C-alpha cells in the first residue's frame with residue numbers, strides 16, 4: 583500500500599457519528615478503505631449521521647468501555663480520535679461528564695492502541711482554542727509551538743490539552759504513532775443542532791456559532807452578537823478539515839502538532855453579515871455583552887507548518903462554505919427541528 587492513500591486500510595474513527603467525524607468518514611470512503619470502524623456513544627450525535635456503506639461498521643458504545651476497547655481490531659492501520667464532551671459551556675455545567683467523555687476517552691484509547699503494532703498513525707483532534715493567546719488587541723497567528731497556560735476557562739479546554747499530554751506520553755514511552763491536529767473553528771454540513779443527549783445547558787441545542795446563526799437567520803431571527811461581534815475566529819470548512827486530518831495521518835510525524843486552519847481572521851459580526859446575506863435575513867443583528875466565562879477574544883491559526891510539512895491548505899472560503907451550509911440546513915430542516923425539539927422541556931431560553 584502506498585503511503586499516500588487509505589486504499590485497503592483498516593481505519594478506526596472514534597466519534598465518527600459526530601459533525602467532523604461523519605464528514606471524515608465520507609472523505610475516507612472516497613479512497614476505498616477495507617473497513618472504517620466508527621465507535622460512538624451518540625452523546626452529541628445521531629445514528630443517522632453515520633455514513634452508510636458496505637465497508638463502514640458502526641459500534642455504538644463508549645470508547646471508555648473495556649468491552650468496546652477489547653473489540654477493536656488488532657490489525658488497524660489508522661485511527662482518528664474525535665470523541666469529546668461537547669462543548670465548553672456543557673463542560674462547565676458538568677465537569678465530571680466532561681472528564682468521562684473528553685479525558686478518560688483519550689487515556690483509555692491511547693493505552694489500548696499502544697498494543698496495536700500494525701498502527702501507522704493515530705490522529706488526535708486537539709483544540710486551537712486551548713492554546714491561543716487570550717487577547718482583544720490585534721491577534722497574531724497562533725503557531726503550533728505557542729506557550730500553553732495552566733489557567734483555563736472550561737474543563738473542555740483542560741481535557742483537550744490533557745489528551746495531547748497523554749498522547750505525547752504514550753508516544754514517548756510506548757511508541758504510539760501519535761499526531762496532533764489542532765482545530766480552529768470548524769463549520770459546515772452535518773453539524774446537527776440538538777444532536778444527541780441533553781448535556782445540561784442550552785448549548786446542547788445551540789452548538790457552535792455558525793450552525794446557530796444559520797438556523798436563526800433562515801428563520802429570520804436577529805443574530806445575537808455578544809461583545810458587539812468584535813471577537814474573531816478562524817473558520818475552516820469541514821471538508822477542508824477532513825482533508826487536513828487525512829494529511830496528518832498519511833504525512834504527519836509522530837509527536838508533531840499541525841494546525842488545521844484557514845489562516846483567515848473573521849469577526850463574529852462579519853460572520854453574521856455573510857450568513858444574513860446568504861439567507862436573505864431581513865432582521866438586523868442584536869448586540870449583547872460578552873459571555874462571562876469567555877475571555878478568548880480574537881484569534882486565528884498559523885497555516886505555515888501544515889502547508890510546508892503536510893502540503894495542506896484550506897481551499898473553501900467563508901462565503902462559499904456558508905452557502906453550502908445554508909443549502910444543507912434547508913435540506914435537513916426536519917431532522918434538525920426534531921433533534922432541537924427533543925430538548926425543548928429542558929431549555930430555559
Ligand SMILES: NC(=O)c1ccc[n+]([C@@H]2O[C@H](COP(=O)([O-])OP(=O)(O)OC[C@H]3O[C@@H](n4cnc5c(N)ncnc54)[C@H](O)[C@@H]3O)[C@@H](O)[C@H]2O)c1
Nearest residue numbers: 597600601602623624625626627644645665666707765768
Ligand atoms: N468543531 C470544532 O470547531 C472543533 C474545534 C476544536 C476541536 N474540536 C474537536 O474535534 C472533535 C470533533 O468535534 P465535533 O465538532 O465533530 O463534535 P461532535 O460532538 O459532533 O463529535 C464528537 C463525537 O464524539 C462522540 N462521543 C462523545 N463521548 C464519547 C465516548 N465516550 N465514546 C465514543 N464517542 C463519544 C459524540 O457522540 C460525538 O459523535 C472533538 O474532539 C472536538 O473537541 C472541534
